[in-house]
Amino acid sequence: MSIPFLNKKVALSGLLLLAVIFPLVSSNAYMIRILILTFIWTIVVYGLNLLAGYTGYLSLAHAGFFALGAYTLAVLTVTYGISYWVAFVLTLIFTALVGTLIGMIALRTKEHFFAIYTLCVGYIIYLIIYNWDSVTGGVRGFLGIPTPGAIGPLEFNSQISNYYLVLFFLVLTIVVMYNIVHSLQGRSFIAIRNSEELAKTIGISTTSNKLLAFILSTVFAGLAGSLFASFTRFIGPEISNITMTFDFLVYLLIGGIGTLSGPVIGTFIIVWISQELQFLQDYRMLVFGPILVLLIIFDPRGISGFVIDWNLKRKSKKQSQSNEIHREQKVEEG
Template identity: 85%
Template sequence: MSRLLLNKRFALSGLLLLVLVLPLITSNAYMIRILILTFIWTIAVYGLNLLAGYTGYLSLAHAGFFALGAYTLAILTVTVGLSYWLAFILTLVFTSIVGALIGMIALRTREHFFAIYTLCVGYIIYLIIYNWEGMTGGVRGFIGIPSPGSIGPLEFNSQISNYYLVLFFLVLTIVVIYRIVHSLQGRTFMAIRNSEDLAKTIGISTTKNKLIAFILSTFFAGLAGALFASFTRFIGPEISNITMTFDFLVYLLIGGIGTLSGPVIGTFIIVWISQELQFLQDYRMLVFGPILVILIIFAPRGISGFIIDWNLKRKAKKQQIESMKDMENNQEVKEG
């Protein structure tokens, strides 16, 4: 077990080292841009995974909260004129408050009713952004969003500096999610996912804990949206469309729902495939659809879950073989 843990740490350290030095060893600006966007989407997928994967509640308003974070930052910096980092903090607070208000109503429902309700919420957010031209720019979008403000000697005016800034928030997100999942709070979320009725019988306040998971999910969606707005510096209503939520969901399902590495694996793989198959962009679901169906049938927990389950089965088989050998040796000793 310690050897496996050591191998995992070496692999994670190597991966982190690679993403840290990558901008220094390549001059491909387009690849760096795609990586930044991938980091941002991964943060949003982690928020979705915390609610859907660990608590068992699928929110179809996730793109709406992503857009809410993006537009709130844009309005606070451009229209109101606040400094970037103050607007950034207020964006996260505002998105979480809206998430709490919507969650208090949405979480009165369960299963597919919850998904339908959040689908309606997401569509309402889209309609508000699309039609409120005086505030959001409507179909024309919102332009002139400033890049992240400097922090002391650190400035974020270049693509490379934005790369490291977004990477910092991605690593921070992974660390926070890891700590949550391996805490009592995370076990509470999983208890609700496995059986909400059973969780109630052992004294868990399911309403409070579901609301916490929903707020955390919207917080990470708002964080990703704010980073997206400041990086692209232009946003349109399409980022709140339901297709964006389905993209997040596809990333999560392929990577591995309810796993820590799933959002990273799924997002990077699908984005890479999308880049390789750009000539099929209008028909991408013809490619991803069959892949998703095959994965759901043969690997319902995604790529990461499949690897975890395969390792567990391999260990169990190895232990069974060792126990059988021990029994045979003991039998030989007795007969001798």
């Protein structure tokens, strides 16, 4: 077991421990609420990262899928009276089915055509939510969404219990993402991202792999939407607005697209900065826009990618210096 691996493991354990004990040592209810929302956004960004970062297909419909998960849970629990956890599972299944149908059509396109198509899909979802008043509540929104049902002795009626529930699903998302990325399936996704034609020549079924990545991506968005609906207990059509998708994209690009830590880093940093600069909320893109442009120009892989590349360069430099010293010692001995 190498020392770098140990350091990484200790750092991750420390961050998880900090997240677990934070509500126990802090009485700031507002900060706990912001952290819950940050955890939920991070789950969405992980879904976006699986598709855009590891497969190379940028979806601009993720706010739509997020809203689809939220509204499906709301309709099933409030309108039809289905128990929360049954509705929760049905929501994920429904989101996956919708993702399958849309993905089968969308993935016939490539590059910017795929992005444009998904942008249109996201806007159509927004229009359906906004105008289907009898089902979604339209512009008035959807009220009275229940909190998550109890699991045995565990109840989720308080903000702190919701905090731990959402944290659990975030950790589960990260674990699932880690296992996907480091599996043969993940390597297939990366091969498609690097060169779809080359992936075909080595026997990878690009169509089925792209569709699988798209479905998983939408399920993550639907999962986050379900958690959001049960936490806020009120949802409106604005959660499906395209501006939400661009927020998710900003989190991913600044944190580091195509990296496992990027979604966490980007989401936490931008949400924290947004909280500190609330007086500039209407002009936030004037702040983040130039930062994003500079980041894309000078380091397209974001903060996490920059750190990874810097470590690789440092290790390479040390290795070359070690090799040079070794050669000099051989010359002296000869």
